[in-house]
Amino acid sequence: MKRTFAVVTDSTADLPDDWRERYDIEVVPLKVLFGEETFRDGVDINNREFFERLATSTKLPTTSAPSPGEFAEVYERLAKDYDGCISIHIGAQLSATAESARVGAQSVEGFKVAVIDSETVTMPMAFLCKVAAESASLDQATAAVKQRIPGCRVLALLDTLRYIEMGGRVSRAQAMIGTMLDLKPLLLVKDREIKPVDRVRTRSRAIPRMLEFFESDLPVEYVGVMHAQAPEDADRVAAGLRERHPDLEVPISQIGCVLGTHTGPKALGLVYIKK
Amino acid sequence: MSPELNQGVDGPLFKRALLGSLSWLSANHEEVNRLNVFPVPDGDTGTNMLLTLQSAVEDIKESDAAEVSKIAKLASHGSLMGARGNSGVILSQIFRGFARAVEGKSSLTPAELAAAFEEAANAAYRAVNKPTEGTILTVAREAGRAAAAAAATPGATVPRVIAAAADGARAAVLKTPSQLQILRDAGVVDAGGFGLQVILEGMLKTIEESESLNGALAMSRPQTPVASQMAVALPEEGWGYCTEFLIEGSDLDLDVIKNQIEALGNSVLVVGEPELVKVHVHTDDPTRVITLAGRHGKLLKLNVGDMSTQHRRILEDEGQAARAPRPNGVGLVAVVAGRGLVEIFRGLGVDAIVEGGQTMNPSTQDMLTAIESVPYDEVILLPNNKNVILAAKQVLGLTKKKVHVLETHSVPQGVAAVVAFRAERPGAENLAAMKVEADRVHTIDVTHAVRDSRSNGLKVKKGDVIGLINDKLEAAGSDYAEVVNKALGKLDGTFELITVYRGKDATDDELAQLESEIRSRYPGLEVEVQQGGQQHYPFILSVE
Numbered sequence: 001m002k003r004t005f006a007v008v009t010d011s012t013a014d015l016p017d018d019w020r021e022r023y024d025i026e027v028v029p030l031k032v033l034f035g036e037e038t039f040r041d042g043v044d045i046n047n048r049e050f051f052e053r054l055a056t057s058t059k060l061p062t063t064s065a066p067s068p069g070e071f072a073e074v075y076e077r078l079a080k081d082y083d084g085c086i087s088i089h090i091g092a093q094l095s096a097t098a099e100s101a102r103v104g105a106q107s108v109e110g111f112k113v114a115v116i117d118s119e120t121v122t123m124p125m126a127f128l129c130k131v132a133a134e135s136a137s138l139d140q141a142t143a144a145v146k147q148r149i150p151g152c153r154v155l156a157l158l159d160t161l162r163y164i165e166m167g168g169r170v171s172r173a174q175a176m177i178g179t180m181l182d183l184k185p186l187l188l189v190k191d192r193e194i195k196p197v198d199r200v201r202t203r204s205r206a207i208p209r210m211l212e213f214f215e216s217d218l219p220v221e222y223v224g225v226m227h228a229q230a231p232e233d234a235d236r237v238a239a240g241l242r243e244r245h246p247d248l249e250v251p252i253s254q255i256g257c258v259l260g261t262h263t264g265p266k267a268l269g270l271v272y273i274k275k
Numbered sequence: 276m277s278p279e280l281n282q283g284v285d286g287p288l289f290k291r292a293l294l295g296s297l298s299w300l301s302a303n304h305e306e307v308n309r310l311n312v313f314p315v316p317d318g319d320t321g322t323n324m325l326l327t328l329q330s331a332v333e334d335i336k337e338s339d340a341a342e343v344s345k346i347a348k349l350a351s352h353g354s355l356m357g358a359r360g361n362s363g364v365i366l367s368q369i370f371r372g373f374a375r376a377v378e379g380k381s382s383l384t385p386a387e388l389a390a391a392f393e394e395a396a397n398a399a400y401r402a403v404n405k406p407t408e409g410t411i412l413t414v415a416r417e418a419g420r421a422a423a424a425a426a427a428t429p430g431a432t433v434p435r436v437i438a439a440a441a442d443g444a445r446a447a448v449l450k451t452p453s454q455l456q457i458l459r460d461a462g463v464v465d466a467g468g469f470g471l472q473v474i475l476e477g478m479l480k481t482i483e484e485s486e487s488l489n490g491a492l493a494m495s496r497p498q499t500p501v502a503s504q505m506a507v508a509l510p511e512e513g514w515g516y517c518t519e520f521l522i523e524g525s526d527l528d529l530d531v532i533k534n535q536i537e538a539l540g541n542s543v544l545v546v547g548e549p550e551l552v553k554v555h556v557h558t559d560d561p562t563r564v565i566t567l568a569g570r571h572g573k574l575l576k577l578n579v580g581d582m583s584t585q586h587r588r589i590l591e592d593e594g595q596a597a598r599a600p601r602p603n604g605v606g607l608v609a610v611v612a613g614r615g616l617v618e619i620f621r622g623l624g625v626d627a628i629v630e631g632g633q634t635m636n637p638s639t640q641d642m643l644t645a646i647e648s649v650p651y652d653e654v655i656l657l658p659n660n661k662n663v664i665l666a667a668k669q670v671l672g673l674t675k676k677k678v679h680v681l682e683t684h685s686v687p688q689g690v691a692a693v694v695a696f697r698a699e700r701p702g703a704e705n706l707a708a709m710k711v712e713a714d715r716v717h718t719i720d721v722t723h724a725v726r727d728s729r730s731n732g733l734k735v736k737k738g739d740v741i742g743l744i745n746d747k748l749e750a751a752g753s754d755y756a757e758v759v760n761k762a763l764g765k766l767d768g769t770f771e772l773i774t775v776y777r778g779k780d781a782t783d784d785e786l787a788q789l790e791s792e793i794r795s796r797y798p799g800l801e802v803e804v805q806q807g808g809q810q811h812y813p814f815i816l817s818v819e
Binding site for chain 1: 360619
């Protein structure tokens with residue numbers, strides 16, 4: 001049976017490769033700016049091209065939310081086929097996207113848009129989209145998604161603090177790194193905040209720490225692994241998870257351009273929604 | 276009066292004004308970026324506003340519409356399509372409100388223009404979920420109010436209304452730090468509000484220029500013409516001093532004091548009673564403020580803070596996070612020598628440093644003093660040298676505090692241990708985890724033999740370069756790179772990271788040679804160089 005409502009998200013959901021088709025999700029791209037050049041995340045630039053450019057760029061890129069007009073265009077198009085939509089977006093503490101969606105929705109009449117501030121970023125949003133897509137009605141989808149927002153977690157290992165620091169989202173002191181030493185921070189996105197969990201000197205020490213942290217935070221409903229151009233490490237984390245939790249599907253997805261601007265290359269993420 | 280003076284705002288004029296805004300914002304957007312601390316200090320407010328305005332103006336460039344309503348509509352649509360960031364979205368709503376207000380009009384009288392400014396601000400307020408004062412919203416409203424006031428005066432003209440709006444915006448921007456704590460803390464004005472000020476000033480500049488081109492008018496200029504140049508230059512001049520005090524006296528007149536103080540600065544706050552008045556002001560001249568206030572009574576609790584320093588401090592990130600008391604109540608004390616190493620240990624969160632090491636063993640008393648100075652009853656002490664461990668252990672019987680001596684033999688072990696320390700974990704658990712990490716690290720000390728000797732099967736002459744792995748002589752040779760190579764070759768196992776702590780006596784060339792040698796021999800390894808500044812050991816290497 002065809003859904004009567006559409007599922008919309010933005011490109012920071014970092015959907016696994018085939019989810020867009022599998023769950024019929026509409027993705028509105030954020031933008032990445034290298035100097036004066038603007039790229040739509042995942043449309044004008046893919047992840048590989050982005051990280052290649054990031055490596056050679058002298059000035060760090062910046063990111064920006066889709067405009068209200070762009071959201072309005074998407075909603076107007078969807079209004080032809082659906083009664084309404086749920087629009088799930090990156091946490092408002094991190095981006096103006098949800099606000100932009102809300103303003104955009106105001107200009108489309110007769111089409112119900114439930115804009116959701118996910119309070120999180122990246123693949124937990126993908127899980128929320130899946131939850132919405134599998135719901136029977138827009139109201140049920142909205143309720144099911146909202147219920148899961150407090151349980152969303154992103155445990156991220158950054159290879160360097162440089163990018164997130166330059167982006168202004170986290171300072172060295174906040175990451176427990178008040179030193180010149182090149183430490184790799186382990187950060188947790190939870191309850192609208194980015195908090196330090198640990199700091200390590202080497203990647204091989206970090207992966208067991210990530211798994212250990214995850215095990216202390218059970219039970220979980222969904223879990224996935226993210227990486228920024230570090231597929232082997234992601235496979236190692238996923239293998240560790242599958243070994244201990246054979247019942248859980250562990251999708252692997254890539255950190256996209258917008259999030260990548262703040263994490264930098266070689267970041268690893270263990271993302272989940274608590275039960 | 277020339278006819279131009281009474282000219283209303285028609286399509287071509289509004290178009291020119293917007294293009295002027297764009298070029299003025301374009302010239303100043305980096306300045307706006309630098310102010311950006313709210314809601315997220317990511318330094319892109321100016322860029323976002325510029326891109327939004329560019330998008331607003333895009334279609335206008337091609338249009339030769341005579342009606343102001345058509346140009347305003349294009350701007351509204353373009354800005355909505357191109358809106359970026361919070362400030363950009365709000366700016367687009369300002370354009371939207373303006374366009375609605377001027378719908379169907381071909382030209383605006385000064386009063387109509389002012390009304391449109393006010394409606395623009397109202398639309399922006401309505402669009403935002405939780406309007407915050409002290410932001411672009413407040414600035415838009417104040418600009419609208421000032422424009423309305425100017426339009427209500429006899430002989431009002433379009434340039435005067437715009438000048439009043441720009442002035443109103445500037446005044447509102449200067450007040451934003453008193454409305455928003457985060458701006459006050461950062462010692463900046465609101466970036467988005469400042470961006471709007473720049474946009475209005477851009478309009479004003481354009482209109483003034485075209486007026487003078489027409490040769491029509493010697494307009495009564497606003498009190499600070501092209502106000503932005505002053506405002507833009509503000510950061511270079513510093514943020515002034517945050518000056519606070521109490522005045523004790525009798526029959527103090529708050530209004531009089533307030534008027535006097537207001538002339539000397541901004542963010543002025545004068546509150547209290549006739550016997551005791553609290554004064555707060557941001558001023559470039561605290562001495563004058565104090566002298567003046569002193570005439571009214573006795574000054575108490577005087578506090579003058581350099582806001583430029585406050586701002587720098589925020590930039591340098593010596594935030595509260597590093598200073599907040601630890602939940603586990605455990606302090607850290609380390610024995611280290613060398614300026615760079617001291618910095619590294621401090622940066623990692625060590626509370627007190629005892630200067631010392633290989634040739635300068637600190638006394639038990641030195642360590643005891645450091646331990647007593649730390650605001651925790653439980654302390655982990657890191658000797659970081661095997662010759663210090665014994666003296667460190669003597670501390671145990673001399674203090675009421677619960678002291679753990681973690682027997683780190685070297686700087687690399689000490690660093691590894693401190694990295695593993697976690698503020699929310701109890702002392703005993705921390706100690707165990709720190710020990711595991713310390714034991715995981717190999718240390719290579721590189722120095723010169725002080726005399727001829729034979730040790731561990733190696734014969735060395737005085738002055739030879741020697742390498743010690745975990746305190747044992749394992750390599751000797753004539754230069755640092757050679758000895759490090761030999762030492763690395765003797766280590767078993769797989770490694771990921773080599774940290775080189777450069778000593779005081781190592782030259783740039785020696786460092787470069789060592790680094791390139793390690794990188795070419797071990798291409799898969801990460802190599803990190805830190806300025807240790809230690810004496811006697813040109814290089815200390817941490818291998819993990």
